[in-house]
Amino acid sequence: MANGDGRTGLLERVQEKTTELMDRVRGSQFVESVLRPGSPFKKGYTDSPRNRSYVIMNNVLYHLHPVKVKRHGVKLSYTLCLGGLSFFLFILLTITGIFLMFYFAPTADRAYADVQALSTDVAFGSLVRNMHRWGAHLMVLTVFLHMSRVFYHGAYKPPREFNWVVGVILLLLTLLLSFSGYLLPWDQLALWAVTVGTNMAGFVPVFGTQVKFALLAGVEVTAATLLRFYVLHVLFLPFIIVIFMAVHFWRVRKDGGISGPL
Amino acid sequence: MVEIPEELLRRSAEAKAKALGLPVEQVLAEMKGEKPPAEAERPAEAPPGTVPVPGRDPSEQVEAIMSAPEEEPQPEAPQPATPTPSAPTPSQEAEPQTAPAAETEPAGAAVATAVEEEEPTPPPAGNGARKATLVEPRPVAPPKGAPEGVRTQRLLTVVKARAIQQVKAEPADKVNTWPHLMLNEFVALLVMTGFLLILSVILQAPLLEPANFNLTPNPSKAPWYFLGLQELLSYFDPQIAGVTVPTVIGLIGFMMIPYVDRNPSTKPSDRKFAIMLYTFFLAGSATLTILGVLFRGQGFNFSYPWRDGVFFDDLKDWIHFTE
Ligand code: HEM
Numbered sequence: 001m002a003n004g005d006g007r008t009g010l011l012e013r014v015q016e017k018t019t020e021l022m023d024r025v026r027g028s029q030f031v032e033s034v035l036r037p038g039s040p041f042k043k044g045y046t047d048s049p050r051n052r053s054y055v056i057m058n059n060v061l062y063h064l065h066p067v068k069v070k071r072h073g074v075k076l077s078y079t080l081c082l083g084g085l086s087f088f089l090f091i092l093l094t095i096t097g098i099f100l101m102f103y104f105a106p107t108a109d110r111a112y113a114d115v116q117a118l119s120t121d122v123a124f125g126s127l128v129r130n131m132h133r134w135g136a137h138l139m140v141l142t143v144f145l146h147m148s149r150v151f152y153h154g155a156y157k158p159p160r161e162f163n164w165v166v167g168v169i170l171l172l173l174t175l176l177l178s179f180s181g182y183l184l185p186w187d188q189l190a191l192w193a194v195t196v197g198t199n200m201a202g203f204v205p206v207f208g209t210q211v212k213f214a215l216l217a218g219v220e221v222t223a224a225t226l227l228r229f230y231v232l233h234v235l236f237l238p239f240i241i242v243i244f245m246a247v248h249f250w251r252v253r254k255d256g257g258i259s260g261p262l
Numbered sequence: 263m264v265e266i267p268e269e270l271l272r273r274s275a276e277a278k279a280k281a282l283g284l285p286v287e288q289v290l291a292e293m294k295g296e297k298p299p300a301e302a303e304r305p306a307e308a309p310p311g312t313v314p315v316p317g318r319d320p321s322e323q324v325e326a327i328m329s330a331p332e333e334e335p336q337p338e339a340p341q342p343a344t345p346t347p348s349a350p351t352p353s354q355e356a357e358p359q360t361a362p363a364a365e366t367e368p369a370g371a372a373v374a375t376a377v378e379e380e381e382p383t384p385p386p387a388g389n390g391a392r393k394a395t396l397v398e399p400r401p402v403a404p405p406k407g408a409p410e411g412v413r414t415q416r417l418l419t420v421v422k423a424r425a426i427q428q429v430k431a432e433p434a435d436k437v438n439t440w441p442h443l444m445l446n447e448f449v450a451l452l453v454m455t456g457f458l459l460i461l462s463v464i465l466q467a468p469l470l471e472p473a474n475f476n477l478t479p480n481p482s483k484a485p486w487y488f489l490g491l492q493e494l495l496s497y498f499d500p501q502i503a504g505v506t507v508p509t510v511i512g513l514i515g516f517m518m519i520p521y522v523d524r525n526p527s528t529k530p531s532d533r534k535f536a537i538m539l540y541t542f543f544l545a546g547s548a549t550l551t552i553l554g555v556l557f558r559g560q561g562f563n564f565s566y567p568w569r570d571g572v573f574f575d576d577l578k579d580w581i582h583f584t585e
Contacts, residue, residue: 040440055440065443068436074443081450088451092458112472119469130462137576138458140487151519151540154528161520168517175487182485189575191473192482200484200491203500204509221475262528 066253073258078153082146083252086174087245089139096132097234104184106230108223111186136178143174155259163251166244173241180233186226194229195221277419468575481562481573489554490547496562 008016025031026043035042038054045051056067072078103122104114118125147167150156156164183194198221202212217224252258275290282289437443484492494503523536530537555574559565565573 049438052438052440056438061440061444065439067439069439069443071435071437074437074446076446076450081446084447085450085454088454089458092455108473115469126466127459127462130465130467131458133467134461134465135458137486148540148544152530152537154533154536156520157523157526157528158520164520165517168513172513178487179485185469186473187468188470188473188477188479189468191475192479193484196482196484196492197488200488200495200500200508203505208505259528262530 064249066257070257070260072261078260079258080145080149082142082149086139086142086146087249089135089142090241090245093132093135093139094238096128096135099128100132101234106184106227108186108226111184111226115185115187136181140174140178143171147171153259153262157259160251160255160259163248163255166248166251170241170244170248173237173244177233177237177241180229180237183221183226183229184233191221194225274419470575480560481558483554483558483562483574486551486555486574486576490550492562493550493554493558496558 036058038051038058053067118129183190202208204211217228275293279286279289556567559570559573
């Protein structure tokens with residue numbers, strides 16, 4: 001808006017300059033090289049069917065999503081987004097978990113104090129720990145519900161049989177991840193829940209004792225178990241589950257996208 | 263000149279003979295250079311459908327041809343000055359004409375067999391595009407003594423798609439992933455983050471006394487997702503409840519579901535039995551878990567949460583029936 005003496009207002013000038021600067025930045029060679037054609041952040045993006053295809057096809061998203069999906073699959077009421085939420089919770093758990101790793105030493109004399117210090121000495125420590133813990137419980141829940149949703153839709157029927165098998169392995173890995181994390185605070189709850197849990201493994205016929213021994217790094221929970229569960233929890237199991245998730249998502253697409261409609 | 267193994271030469275001659283309808287022996291002789299070619303040829307001219315780019319590596323060209331049917335429209339490519347009406351502007355509903363239908367295998371996809379040869383094999387005149395394709399050799403003459411193991415690929419046999427793969431694509435009602443699916447996902451992600459944040463602000467995760475090997479809490483409970491099993495353990499022999507149920511029925515049984523359930527229908531009305539079984543499983547595991555969480559007290563004996571309190575430390579700070 002021009003003011004009385006014909007000069008433009010300060011706000012307007014700032015706006016103008018900002019737009020100009022943004023255009024310069026977005027048109028620069030660097031930004032141009034980062035964004036692939038069709039990116040909605042690119043200068044001059046227009047919403048056209050063609051660009052809608054490019055947004056997926058020309059970007060890293062193409063590893064996860066096809067350009068088009070069945071209309072009924074997009075409806076929230078079909079998948080309830082449970083698979084997607086399981087995956088998202090996994091990401092959240094990874095992020096919060098990395099944060100926690102900075103403040104945690106997996107040794108019998110430090111673990112408990114470190115977890116306690118999260119609530120007293122670390123900025124947002126308590127919040128992040130809570131998110132990690134409740135997120136883990138939630139993920140067990142969403143994965144289980146996702147499995148139930150898949151069952152009720154009969155979505156494991158040909159050609160998706162194998163993806164169901166991969167799914168069962170994912171469920172097992174999710175449970176193991178949660179269980180191995182349970183020991184880490186090294187409090188009474190952790191110690192005895194894991195003792196009860198691993199006692200069940202001891203009932204496996206023939207190799208029961210061996211399985212239990214391998215899990216616990218001994219005949220009962222000790223400081224060595226803490227280190228073992230820690231490595232399983234932060235490295236081994238996440239590594240394996242990511243591989244299985246990659247196969248799982250790949251097969252969802254290759255088996256013809258989401259199942260249905262019913 | 264590199265010797266071509268006899269059986270390779272023979273295989274390629276057989277393919278060519280079949281394509282041209284000539285006797286194998288004659289073609290083989292031609293290939294070996296013992297006889298002049300029977301037909302007039304278009305020397306080194308690429309058949310329609312392939313665009314050999316001079317100077318590009320022949321193996322790259324093989325790839326280019328193989329992927330040709332799924333070639334994506336590349337906006338970077340030089341475009342005509344005036345916009346052509348035939349430019350792909352897929353409507354939101356219709357499948358784009360150019361390849362964005364990337365999920366369905368392109369019908370024209372084919373297997374390409376490259377046979378290694380020194381001399382360019384003449385293209386079968388007439389049926390180039392469909393049956394056999396000659397990729398133009400590198401314009402630079404290959405060095406006389408090519409190093410061991412370095413060979414150029416020349417002859418490309420394109421097999422008709424229908425012969426080797428089933429094309430199952432059916433027209434389906436589809437929408438663009440962006441924005442329709444991505445938007446839903448984004449909202450779900452925000453809602454979940456918000457929910458988890460609020461939960462974590464309200465509820466403090468439990469941290470009891472430091473681990474003490476000499477002090478067994480009473481009762482000792484497994485994490486909640488194993489409490490159903492622990493509950494079973496209190497009814498059955500450990501061999502059954504600790505092993506048979508979780509590993510045999512739980513894991514192996516579940517993995518076998520798709521192979522045991524031979525009913526092809528996904529309609530709920532056709533799968534009453536399966537749905538009933540699964541619902542029993544759900545109800546059963548929920549009951550067992552709730553029993554284990556709330557109704558088990560000292561010594562894992564049955565107790566009423568409203569009378570004896572809750573013995574479940576995960577929820578220690580937020581379920582209070584008794585004061
Ligand atoms: C870490 C755990 C898991 C993750 C992250 C995950 C993720 C996903 C995602 C994102 C989808 C796409 C559709 C949807 O959201 O429903 C999907 C589909 C599917 N999942 Fe999972 N899943 C997991 C565990 C499981 C389990 C435990 C099973 C079964 C035992 C399973 C079986 C399937 C099947 C059969 C499909 C195809 C469904 C269809 O086409 O309708 N998944 N999964």
